[in-house]
Amino acid sequence: MPSHHHAWSADLIAPDDDFAGAPLLRKEFALDDGHGAVTSATLFVTAHGIVEPSINGVPVSDEVLTPGWSSYEWRLRYRTHDVTRLLSSGSSVLGLALGNGWFRGRLGWSGKGAFYGSELAALAELHVTFEDGHRQVVGTDSSWRSGPSATTANDLYDGQSIDARLESRAWTVPGAELTGWVGVHSVEHDPARLQPYAGPAVRRQEVLKPVRVWTSPAGATLVDFGQNLVGWLRFTVQGPAGTEIVVRHAEVLENDELGTRPLRSAAATDRFVLSGDQDSFEPTKTFHGFRYAEVTGWPGELAADSLEAVVVHSELRRTGTFECSDDLLNQLHRNVVWGLKGNFLDVPTDCPQRDERLGWTGDIAAFAPTAAYLYDVSGFLDDWLADVDAEQQHADGLVPFVVPDVLKYVDAPSSFPAPESTAIWSDAAAWVPWALWRAYGDRDALARHYPAMTAHARRVESLLSETDLWDTGFQFGDWLDPQAPPDDPIKAKADNGVVATACYHRTLRQVAAAAEVLGRPDDAGYFSALADRVRSAFRKHYVSDGRITSDCATVYALAIEFDLLEGQDRQDAGDRLAQLAQENGWRVSTGFAGTPFVTGALSSTGHLDAAYNLLLERQCPSWLYPVTMGATTVWERWDSMLPDGTINPGEMTSFNHYALGAVADWMHRTIGGIAPLEPGYSRVLVEARPGGGLTWARSGLDTPHGRVETSWTVDGDAFALEVTVPEGVSASVRLPGPDGDSAAEVGAGTHRYTATIAGGPEHG
Structure with missing residues (x-):
């Protein structure tokens, strides 16, 4: 995290007219004379809403949607930019273009917006340093002016409307006569909220061209980009003045037309009115989750x-x-x-397309280990965890369903429970920091997140029954169990008390281990003892004769992976899990709770073949069924699209949710064979376990210490492995087959191994 906070002197200012939710703010200024050349110039900027700063019409940076979405009540982040190259001698114009963003736009499914305030506002300070050491500060204050832009509507869910006939660069030019411009006024705010970003900014990352343009049966012009992505369309076009081009976005087609029903109330529609000259459009005040676009009104x-x-x-x-x-x-x-990319847009969201896009804690609790392998997400999740901490501090240790917690402002449907800690979702306060600790070994980050970890653990302790089980209150439980009714995703087979108690045990072990790392022996002892009590209670009340209450895949997977069983009980649970998987024809039978852990529970109890069978199954529900249906992201439901190509009839479905993609963590560790033995991979476990008919696999990971690479092949019963280990790292290499128990400890360099595996590659 940046160590220094900027000490602000400027005012937070709002325009005297809202200008359709996309006002422009400007300040003309001259550089102070007689101090020599400018040696540096730094702009600090943030907003209520989103802000695009410019100097003399040149964008200050390539960032978009700044300052993103944080728990604005307590944290408003600002960006710092070096703008030395943009200042000109003589007069300059500092410009700020505002939009609704998360601060004032619609959020959630209530149809409402403006949860954080009714006025857009901006805060900026330009610090100029001259050759002789003189400093000049230009900040937002009551002398600024505000005026209209070419954007006539903007909302993250509903899209942006731009009228190119209203476009003018005059506002960026010193000395311009501006009609229709008005003043600004200062807005009260608490400067203590202002914090530098801990995480990265949002930017344009890549550009995709259409793979197909065609006319649908209903006569619509459709465009396919070949990939479900998050962002917007950009184009340059010329046509008669007043022509309106309308672009609607969707993730899928249904009956050969745009499938917009899953968007619910999100319009996801951009509108562009042409000026008659050549117009370039890019709607940077919204974003859409889409693969397909329907374009109407295009000239020619x-x-x-x-x-x-x-x-x-x-x-x-x-x-x-x-x-x-x-x-x-x-x-x-x-x-x-791609699911990670689409949903790591400032906040780790459940989905990027419909009227929701919220920081659901359960999704990232499940997905954090996978994310931390694929990308360096340390800064991104560190920033989000600061919001988790802020929310729980102001709710007596309660970690809400979503962070930032906008649901606290929404009249919940009567079916919704009163807010209380809930397993997996609230457990994100422990599971996410622990996943980051394992991946990156950053002790300072763990220390920052520790207060929220312990606050959550203590709150849930107060919710336990006299039996030491977490078996009362609302739980999402094994949400979206594929055997639950489509319109009632909460009706899972797994007993909620079993799921919640198992998850709490995992949290307690992580909190105790974190206390140990941070040198807090009293806490470590306390949470360790509590974990022992919860573990005994789990076994006493839920385990009997090799069966676990509610006898379904999820409860066995969690009991095995969260270390609630030992000896024969553990083996019996593994055997029963494999039996259930086989009886279900290797189709998936777990929801949010069980899915990240079911393959690991099988492979860690001697059922590697069963884990592969589950992973490689193609019939619905399975991980590969959506792939056979042409999916390019992970779906929210196993059957978000039915085999006949129609969309799941439930009220809630999305084609870009990363939670069920958490199985990639098992793929990285078990097929690829790369796992941390020590936090930050200072020691690496290399244990590739071939199966499922695979003949080769290759993996690579940039760890904090350098790149680890594995590559293996299977030919008949001959297994060959190559491992590259960076300087300063040691690896424990375990080979498959009868020699599997003998691990080789090796240091830096490239190492080659061979082994004989029984039977060669088979897939049952």
Whole structure:
């Protein structure tokens, strides 16, 4: 986290007229005379809403949607930009273009917006330093002016409307006569909220061209970008003045037309009115989750090179790769990567397209280990965890369903429970920091997140029954169990008390271990003892004769993976889990709770073949079924699209949710064979376990200490492995087959191994 906070002197200012929710703010200024050349100039900027700063009409940076979405009540982040190159001698214009963003736009499914305030406002300070040491400060204050832009409507869910006839660059030019411009007024705010970003900004990341443009049966012009992505369209066009081009976005087609029903009330529609000259459009005050676009009103013929899709997400560095001999698995892995990209847009969201896009805590609790392998998400999740901490501090340790918690402002449907800690979702306060600790080994980050970890653990302790079980109150439980009714995703087979108690045990072990790392022996002892009590209670009340209450895949997976069983009980649970998986024809029978852990529970109890059978199954519900249906991201439901190509009839479905993609963590560790033995991979476990008919796999991971790479092949019963270990790292290499128990400890360099595996590659 940046250590220094900027001490602000400027005012937070709002325009005297709202100008359709997209006002422009400007200040003309001259550089102070007689101090020599400018040696540096720094702009600090934030807003209520989103802000695009410019100097003399030149954008200050390539960032978009700044300052993103944080728990604005307590944290408003600002960006710092070096703008030395943009200042000109003589007069300059500092400009700020505002939009509704998350602050005032619609959020959630209530149809409402403006949860954080009714006025857009901006805060900016330009600090100029001259040769002789003189400093000049230009900040937002009552002398600024505000005026209209070419944007006539903007909302993250509903889209943006731009009228090119209203476009003018005059506002960026010193000395311009501006008609229709009015003043500004200052807005009260608490400067203590202002914090530098801990995480990365949102930027345009890549550009995709259409793979197909055609006319639908109903006569609509449709465009396919070949990939479900998040961002917007960008194009340059010329046509008669007043012509309106309308672009609607959707993730899928249904009956050969745009499938917009899953968007619910999100209009996801951009409108562009032409000026008559050549117009360039890019709607940077919204974003859409889409693969397909429907374009109406285009002058002349729309061709594949007429427009492009701009992919937008937080700036993240790719760290982990995986590929193998099975093309469907490779596509599944690509889908997981794209799901992360689409939903890591400032806040880790459940989905990026419908009227929701919220920071659901349960989704990232499940997905954090996968995310931390694929990308360096340390800064991104560190920033979000600061919001988790802020929310729980102001709710007596309660970690809400979503962070930032906008649901506290929404009249919940009567079916919705009163807010209380809930397993997996609230457990994000422990599971996410722990996943980051394992991936990056950053002790300072763990220390920052520790208060929220313990606050959550203590709150849930107060919710336990006299029996030491977490078996009362609302739980999402094994949400979206594929055997639950489509309109009632909460009706899972797994007993809620079993799920919640198991998850709480995992949290307690992580909190105790974190206390140990941070040198807090009293806490470590306390949470460890509590974990022991919860574990005994779980076994006493839920385990009997090798069966666990509610006898379904999820409860066995959690009991095994969260270390609630030992000896024969553990083996019996593994055997029963494999039996249930086989009886279900290797189709998935777990929801949010069980899915991240079911393959691991099988492979860690001697059922590697069963884990592969589950992973490689293609019938619905399975991980590969969506891939066979052409999916390019991970779906929210196993059957978001039915085999006949129609969309799931439930009220809630999305084609870009990363939660069920958490199986990629097992793929990285078990197929690729790369796992941390020590936090931050200072020691690495290399244990590739071939199966499922795979003949080769390759993985690589940029760890904090350098790149680890594995590559293996199977030919008949001959297994060959190559491992590359960076300087300063040691690896424990375990080989498959009868020699599997003998691990080799190796240091830096490239190492080669061979082993004989029984029976060669088979897939049952």
